[in-house]
């Protein structure tokens with residue numbers, strides 16, 4: 001019996017819950033964190049984080065600036081000490097075989113007086129076994145610039161080269177902290193395809209990003225960190241269904257709408273929804289589109305595509321001139337905005353409260 005199995009057996013004998021236990025499918029989690037805490041002086045960067053990442057998952061970590069994402073990545077990779085129970089491949093982070101881990105930190109300043117190829121060679125040389133440098137550079141779209149000095153590369157090319165150094169050891173668990181920052185759309189797509197391919201081949205990917213479209217596309221599950229704690233975790237679809245709100249019409253205005261105009265729009269839509277041409281108001285409690293102010297103008301939630309004409313009529317009847325309209329289904333970005341309270345609107349109440357009521361914590 002190896003050390004991990006022995007520790008597991010002894011915990012089970014003690015009657016304690018076994019956090020590293022295989023799930024019903026028989027697979028042990030790759031990452032387990034329970035009650036993870038880290039303070040910098042007065043600042044609680046991590047305030048009791050619980051997290052579990054399964055093998056082969058792309059696990060997305062999102063949250064506002066300062067929420068604690070980088071601190072959590074640092075704790076999980078053993079680059080900072082943290083309190084609480086942390087296990088990676090069943091052992092404390094600092095005891096994990098480095099060969100199994102790839103890390104792209106948020107800030108990464110490799111030696112500049114090397115070419116992209118030499119840099120990947122250099123990092124590959126730190127491991128017992130590494131991939132062929134040319135194939136790694138091909139993976140990140142840097143084959144044509146392999147012989148360019150790192151310092152002469154553009155910001156996006158530098159970031160791609162850094163991604164290459166993180167995968168040169170063919171890791172089982174890959175931490176990517178903001179991998180596509182500064183990379184152009186085509187480059188982002190190639191990094192996305194790379195992540196999908198790695199995950200398809202069994203690599204577990206821990207992806208931190210502010211690009212919600214990226215996380216929504218790539219992640220099997222997402223954890224939203226706020227003020228050092230996980231406030232929601234689940235598959236993107238589940239989170240969107242639970243917290244994304246209704247589909248809505250984004251109305252871009254030249255000038256902010258007056259409260260009286262917003263109320264007039266609301267009343268017109270209510271009448272349309274309930275009685276159409278009869279103009280009867282909706283019954284109390286009836287589901288009607290909600291009109292909210294946003295930084296760009298208005299968002300009319302709960303409008304069905306066939307009701308967009310009614311919304312335009314309501315805007316015109318209220319004398320509100322608009323620049324553009326865009327109807328969309330809720331996305332992970334809506335979840336993020338609602339659960340972080342960044343979508344606060346005085347007309348819809350404090351969504352910070354909604355986060356604590358509707359979040360998973």
Ligand SMILES: Nc1ncnc2c1ncn2[C@@H]1O[C@H](COP(=O)(O)OP(=O)(O)OP(=O)(O)O)[C@@H](O)[C@H]1O
Pocket residue numbers: 040043044045063064065066067068069070071072106
């Ligand atoms: N070395 C440090 N010394 C002091 N405070 C720190 C240190 N590192 C992080 N912090 C603080 O801990 C909190 C969490 O920071 P962290 O970098 O983990 O957030 P983040 O979610 O990664 O933010 P961002 O999205 O801006 O990268 C912040 O309040 C930050 O100021």
